[in-house]
Amino acid sequence: MTEYHKKLIELFNSSANDFFLSTGVTDVALVSGELPKEAVERGQLFSSSLGFASAKVKGVVVITTQSAVIDATNPQREYIPVFSDADRADWVGEMANQIVGNLKRFLAKYKVDFSLSTPTVICGKDLAVANVAKSQLYVVEFAVVGKKVKLCYSAEFSVPVDFDVSVSAEPEQVAGGDGLFF
Amino acid sequence: MSKKKILIVDDSKTIRQQVNFTLTKGGFDVVEAEDGKLGIEALGQHADIAMVISDVNMPNMGGIEMIEALKQAGTHPSLPIIMLTTEGGAALIERAKGAGVKGWLVKPFKPEQLVAAVTKLTA
Numbered sequence: 001m002t003e004y005h006k007k008l009i010e011l012f013n014s015s016a017n018d019f020f021l022s023t024g025v026t027d028v029a030l031v032s033g034e035l036p037k038e039a040v041e042r043g044q045l046f047s048s049s050l051g052f053a054s055a056k057v058k059g060v061v062v063i064t065t066q067s068a069v070i071d072a073t074n075p076q077r078e079y080i081p082v083f084s085d086a087d088r089a090d091w092v093g094e095m096a097n098q099i100v101g102n103l104k105r106f107l108a109k110y111k112v113d114f115s116l117s118t119p120t121v122i123c124g125k126d127l128a129v130a131n132v133a134k135s136q137l138y139v140v141e142f143a144v145v146g147k148k149v150k151l152c153y154s155a156e157f158s159v160p161v162d163f164d165v166s167v168s169a170e171p172e173q174v175a176g177g178d179g180l181f182f
Numbered sequence: 183m184s185k186k187k188i189l190i191v192d193d194s195k196t197i198r199q200q201v202n203f204t205l206t207k208g209g210f211d212v213v214e215a216e217d218g219k220l221g222i223e224a225l226g227q228h229a230d231i232a233m234v235i236s237d238v239n240m241p242n243m244g245g246i247e248m249i250e251a252l253k254q255a256g257t258h259p260s261l262p263i264i265m266l267t268t269e270g271g272a273a274l275i276e277r278a279k280g281a282g283v284k285g286w287l288v289k290p291f292k293p294e295q296l297v298a299a300v301t302k303l304t305a
Binding site for chain 1: 193194195200239241264267268269270271272273275279283284285288289290291292295299
């Protein structure tokens with residue numbers, strides 16, 4: 001893998017890592033780097049995909065995981081004792097939304113902007129993610145509260161990201177958890 | 183004194199419920215809508231909505247499109263609106279400001295910050 005691709009993967013992984021930590025869970029670890037293209041899981045799973053696009057980039061992030069991770073990161077866990085599968089499907093969609101939101105903020109530092117789609121969620125047994133995009137599919141795994149989370153990233157840039165762009169310029173992005181009032 | 187009524191517009195039920203719980207605890211009543219079109223309908227059905235909290239990216243009609251439609255209609259000229267979204271880019275924030283948005287919170291939100299913002303803007 002080239003240094004350029006390693007840097008891209010780092011950005012994707014940081015997007016996911018920051019999201020998991022923002023939910024209040026502390027047991028988060030990147031388990032492995034790039035895995036073979038096939039991303040098949042077993043058992044009852046929830047998967048959410050969210051596309052993003054602009055003149056500079058087209059891509060998708062797919063998150064696939066099990067109930068324990070979804071329940072452990074759900075912001076309502078303090079006051080809802082048992083989540084339904086409908087609750088889980090909703091939250092896994094929002095998980096993808098917030099992860100890609102983080103990615104957008106990271107890429108903005110390198111002058112890459114894009115619009116997000118709304119998430120698509122599927123639930124079922126033995127979900128498999130097929131790569132039908134032209135661009136390479138990166139698959140990484142996190143362990144969150146001891147359970148597996150599989151993330152698939154795919155992005156095609158019309159112009160490679162210039163990681164040498166200065167990041168010391170005044171930040172143009174509001175960070176997660178922050179706010180502005182006018 | 184009757185509680186102030188707040189409209190939350192977000193396609194995520196989890197976020198709507200989280201905002202609902204937070205603001206109900208903070209002493210407000212809450213109405214929910216799943217997208218911008220339903221948000222506009224809710225404003226038509228509840229004349230006493232004191233403030234709107236809206237996501238940006240939603241199916242059918244997004245948050246900023248909803249606010250621009252309200253501005254064009256001129257039906258709620260002084261209704262305070264804040265955005266609650268994963269987006270944080272300057273260009274989008276400027277567009278929202280131009281449409282009359284009063285604040286911009288980036289998810290995940292801090293409950294105390296949300297309650298403080300709503301309290302201040304509905305005072």
